[in-house]
Amino acid sequence: MVKRTPKLDSQIPDLEPLATTPNLTPSKNPKRLHLFATILTYATPSANHHGNGDDNDKPLQTIAKQGRDYAIISPYAIRDALRRILIEEGLPCNRSRVQSAGAPIVEYKAFPNIEYADDFFFGFCVTDRAAISKNPDLFPKRDSVFRNNMAVGLSSNINFHLQIAPRNTEKSPWHNIKETTLLYRQVSYTAYQYPFALALSDCISHPEWTTALIKSIGQLSKVGGGDSVSHFNMAPRSIIVRLTSSLVEGYDSYGFNEDGEFNELNRLMNDDLPGHEFWLGGEVVRQMSEEIKKKLEDKKVKLRDNPQTLLDDVSEQFLGGA
Numbered sequence: 371m372v373k374r375t376p377k378l379d380s381q382i383p384d385l386e387p388l389a390t391t392p393n394l395t396p397s398k399n400p401k402r403l404h405l406f407a408t409i410l411t412y413a414t415p416s417a418n419h420h421g422n423g424d425d426n427d428k429p430l431q432t433i434a435k436q437g438r439d440y441a442i443i444s445p446y447a448i449r450d451a452l453r454r455i456l457i458e459e460g461l462p463c464n465r466s467r468v469q470s471a472g473a474p475i476v477e478y479k480a481f482p483n484i485e486y487a488d489d490f491f492f493g494f495c496v497t498d499r500a501a502i503s504k505n506p507d508l509f510p511k512r513d514s515v516f517r518n519n520m521a522v523g524l525s526s527n528i529n530f531h532l533q534i535a536p537r538n539t540e541k542s543p544w545h546n547i548k549e550t551t552l553l554y555r556q557v558s559y560t561a562y563q564y565p566f567a568l569a570l571s572d573c574i575s576h577p578e579w580t581t582a583l584i585k586s587i588g589q590l591s592k593v594g595g596g597d598s599v600s601h602f603n604m605a606p607r608s609i610i611v612r613l614t615s616s617l618v619e620g621y622d623s624y625g626f627n628e629d630g631e632f633n634e635l636n637r638l639m640n641d642d643l644p645g646h647e648f649w650l651g652g653e654v655v656r657q658m659s660e661e662i663k664k665k666l667e668d669k670k671v672k673l674r675d676n677p678q679t680l681l682d683d684v685s686e687q688f689l690g691g692a
Contacts, residue, residue, distance in 0.1 A: 403570040405688050406619035409587065410608040410626045410654070413561040416441050416523070418602075430528060430556040438526035441558040443593060445518045448564065448604060451593040452516075453488045455586040461487040461579055481505040484512070487579045491516045516583065517567040521593075521604065523560035524628045531555050561630065562604065565623035570688060577689045584685040588678035606677035608632070608654035611684050614647045630654070638669055645669030651680030 418431050418441060432439040450467075457463045464486035468475040479486075481501060482494035493514035496502060502510045533553040538545050566587070573580040593602035610632060612619055620643060621634045632654055637643045645666065651674040655663070663673060674680035 402615040403613060403688065404616065405568045405570075405584075405611065405613055405684070406565070406623070407567070407587075407609060407611045408563060408565045408623050408625065408632075409604070409606045410524075410630060410632075410652075411521075411562045411604050412607045413525070413559060414603060415557050415559045416443075416562075416602065417555060417557050418443055428553065428555040430558060432528070433520070433522060435522070435526075439528060440526050441523040441528065441560055441562075443521040443562060443564075443602060443604075445520055445564070447593050447602075448518055448521065448590070449492050449516070451590055451602075451604070452583065452586050453492065454592065455589065456487050456579075456582060459582045459586070461582055463488040465489075481508055482510075482512070483508050487576070487582075490576060490579065491583055515568065515572040519565050519623070521562040521564035522624060523558055523562055524626060524630070525558065525560035527560070528556050528558045531557050561607065561626075563624055563626045564604070565619070567619070568688070573689075580689060581685045584681055584688070585678075588681045606652055606681075608652040609650070609677045609680060610634075610654070611649040611651075611680065612647050613649070613684070613688060614644075635666075638671055639665060641669070645671040648672070649674070649680055649684055651675070652677035 416430075417428075430441045431444075433442045434440075453463060453465070457466065462485065464480060464482060465476050465478050465488060468477050481504075482489045482496060484490045489512065491514070493512045495512075496510040531554075533555055535547060535551045535553055537547055537550050568580070568584075588605060590604040591602070593604045608626070608630060610621075610625070612621070614620070621637070625632050625634045627633065630653060634643075635650070635654075638645050638648060646669075649672040650666070655673045656675050658666075658673075666673060672680075672683070674683065
């Protein structure tokens, strides 16, 4: 039997071998450019409740890693905060929170579709058969273009705090509880790290929206948690970005240690990772010695002291061919 080798370059044109170039730009390879990033936040006291507990016990939502528990924040809470920023930036968004409701309620302007920035980036899933039948020209489901994962705390230190919930006087027109109650609340003083990713082929139809989304990462705040009164500031303290034709980031996307160091950077020094594809910003750069900065710059790594400035430059590079 004669084995036949398929001609992949003719059958799948999008997977043609990329030309070797010192600087991969969207204009040369618009369908194969991917943005991978890992954000490290500043440390704050966090109380992201709704874990399993008794009535007066408010434990954190946590995840187990190497035998210890770390506080987490869901990717959906991050997306919800990004949506609010996009609305403030004037982008057309379909859904919003009903603030006057007694429970979390979302209001839609229309059947979900990609004419809205939030539906375009964050996807949707409609299961209402009656609504689907009324909109036969629109798809009821869409995957998310903005890929992000759970934010995980760097520190596993979790403490219990006692808070008093006082009872109302007898003259009060309402009563939540009949007696003064002690509330047990878990709090973790920790920074968080979380990754996100974008593919240019998914975003190229809306470069202005994509620019606004990338810049929104630099001012991400008010990330809500269940029963939380904490101010979740998720803006970057440090940021690692890779612009590449690779389909994977190729480094540990949760690579920051408890001291805020990113040990994977040693691979840039050893040419194990292509320096010209990497952008580093924030505290991870500000704390570098001049010697280390010079070595990284010789490897074509882009360094920015300010993470917001880095996101502006990355956005321009990422969408430069759009």
